[in-house]
Amino acid sequence: MARAAIGVDLGGSHVMAAAVDEAGLIHARFEHEIEDHDPAAVIAALADVVRSAIAATKHDVAGIGIGSPGNIDPSSGTIRYSPNFGWENVPLGQRVRDAFPKYPVFVANDARCATLGEYAHGVGQGTQDFVLLTLGTGIGGGIVAQGALSLGHQMGAGEIGHHTIRPDTGFICACGKVGCFEAQASGTGLIRHAFRLAPSFPRSALLDPPKDDDPRPWRDRLGSKRIRKAAQRGDAHAVAAWSAYCEDLALGLSNVIAFVNPEVIALGGGVSSAGDFMLEHVKPLVEARTTMVPRGTTRIVRATLGNDAGAVGAATAAMRGGLIARATPAAAGQIVA
Numbered sequence: 001m002a003r004a005a006i007g008v009d010l011g012g013s014h015v016m017a018a019a020v021d022e023a024g025l026i027h028a029r030f031e032h033e034i035e036d037h038d039p040a041a042v043i044a045a046l047a048d049v050v051r052s053a054i055a056a057t058k059h060d061v062a063g064i065g066i067g068s069p070g071n072i073d074p075s076s077g078t079i080r081y082s083p084n085f086g087w088e089n090v091p092l093g094q095r096v097r098d099a100f101p102k103y104p105v106f107v108a109n110d111a112r113c114a115t116l117g118e119y120a121h122g123v124g125q126g127t128q129d130f131v132l133l134t135l136g137t138g139i140g141g142g143i144v145a146q147g148a149l150s151l152g153h154q155m156g157a158g159e160i161g162h163h164t165i166r167p168d169t170g171f172i173c174a175c176g177k178v179g180c181f182e183a184q185a186s187g188t189g190l191i192r193h194a195f196r197l198a199p200s201f202p203r204s205a206l207l208d209p210p211k212d213d214d215p216r217p218w219r220d221r222l223g224s225k226r227i228r229k230a231a232q233r234g235d236a237h238a239v240a241a242w243s244a245y246c247e248d249l250a251l252g253l254s255n256v257i258a259f260v261n262p263e264v265i266a267l268g269g270g271v272s273s274a275g276d277f278m279l280e281h282v283k284p285l286v287e288a289r290t291t292m293v294p295r296g297t298t299r300i301v302r303a304t305l306g307n308d309a310g311a312v313g314a315a316t317a318a319m320r321g322g323l324i325a326r327a328t329p330a331a332a333g334q335i336v337a
Ligand SMILES: [Zn+2]
Pocket: 161, 162, 163, 173, 174, 175, 176, 177, 180, 182, 183
């Protein structure tokens, strides 16, 4: 029988489980909203969608892979800490193993899983040195070097969003530092650039709230898409915010090139929907900041798997026995994509 694995994408507001075959194709998908961040409630919701995915697939299930936010102990699958959930030392891997004793269970950081997904089945295929950066509420990332996913000494490799690019003038990051790449160049960063520049555009309507009955604070509803679209239309305030944003994005990308010298950097997440409009702005700025690495040798492209990258990567890890949750931490360093 053809093989599949269950890939789980665990996010702050919902959990998705999918049956993914060896070609990286999704055959069945189940989602559950998450309202309560209590570990027992989250794990119950996760087990529910995993159970549905196992029941729905006609394939032989090789294992369960889970991509979760936070720093994760690879030997046990325990979440050491996850700011998104407010968790510390939650034994996620063991709880899922208890619920599904028939299957091997692997737990890894969600951004690393997405990187593995794009590398094995998306735009990273065929390369040896690859970086994924997801430009959403934050910046998630991951590095593939010499064909292997980089995990680091304590699973911290790939936290590209938290390298500092504007220590003096930057925005405060969710991690507590000032001027992190994530604070400047995520979708949230684009909104913050627009607010910072607002005094220079007193007649701009870019940030005005709509006249509707939605009770949620406007700032929470204002997405980066509104600013991106206005920049594409030529709105002066939005163009200024977009330019400041692209400068910061390019600064971080040039640092990534200096550290990793990847063949391809793939950009995913909401902001990357701007496509060529973003790439045309950013590529020359990156070129200008690239010095010791031969210019033009890193291709900057859009990621192709979208929101499915995390689940596909988690399933890929489970299928290949790559993210070893039961073995020694040393074994986790052997993840070969
Ligand atoms: Zn940070």
